[in-house]
Amino acid sequence: MAPSVGIPCSLLYFWFYPFWETFFRELGARVVTSGSTNKQILDLGVKEALADACVPVKLYFGHVQALMPEVDFLFVPRLVCLNYQTTYCPKFLGLPDMIRHTFTGSPPLIDIRIDVREGLHALPKAYWQAGRALGAKHAAVARAYLLAWKAQRRYLTLLQKGLLPGEAAPGKSSPTGKRPPDRRGRLVFGVLGYPYLVHDPYISVGLIARLQKMGVGVITLENIPPRLLYRQPLPLDKRLFWTPGDLVYRAALYLLSSRRVHGLIHVTAFGCGPDAMVGKYLEQALRRHPEVPFLTLTVDEHTGEAGMATRIEAFVDMVRRPKAGW
């Protein structure tokens, strides 16, 4: 029987799921995901993760537990660096160790370490190790790797056309099929933050759907081509160290300088170390653009629906009022 590989629907699942799913499926594995976050998953994570961990890490623990009885292997990659310049937050670097030491009876982990600074072949080599964990031959891994890239490129193209991760992922569809949303003549907000906060409707308390229901068009970090982000001049002496934080900051600068949004919302997790800096830099950037209203939404495991809804509605009303007609 084909081995099953579990992929937790949390953290960088929202960026790399098409690659991971295609890679393991093409190697003949049965790919099992933990599904959307719900209260049970959150409670499981809160119970097992360190009390001072950020809520995304707690959620990851919950998703892992939901998968543990179902699968032969768990895919828990150690993502270090994918762009030669910045690294992922230390929580990502320690993820396989945290999972292994917390859940001693967990299925074997496929815990490849990915750091492209180790050389040209670092990425294929890491996936070669993942394939070897499943007993796959070299040619099969090479084929799965190429098909995974193809799926990932298709996904990125759809994101850059304006779809959101939940709409562009294989097997999912948006209200307009795979067509980009039409934002002409609408109030448009940039909603910036880490993908596992912004695109997890449970922890963001349905932020994006709420905005869309109120007639607000949404642009997220994933909709902006990376070449535009990396071309963005930074008003800093050096870049930020952490990859997602660096991208969020660049996305804010890009949206502000290109005047593409009428408001900006930053979604951040309570207790996030990197965001303590990113948030401050965003505030500084917004001071140079006082015409763009700015809202910070901090989420944690106690975030309530009523409080979140009130803040979002008040923000939309505030932006909309002077621009009658939207």
Ligand code: SF4
């Ligand atoms: S970047 Fe922040 S929210 Fe994300 S894992 Fe690290 S500490 Fe948690």
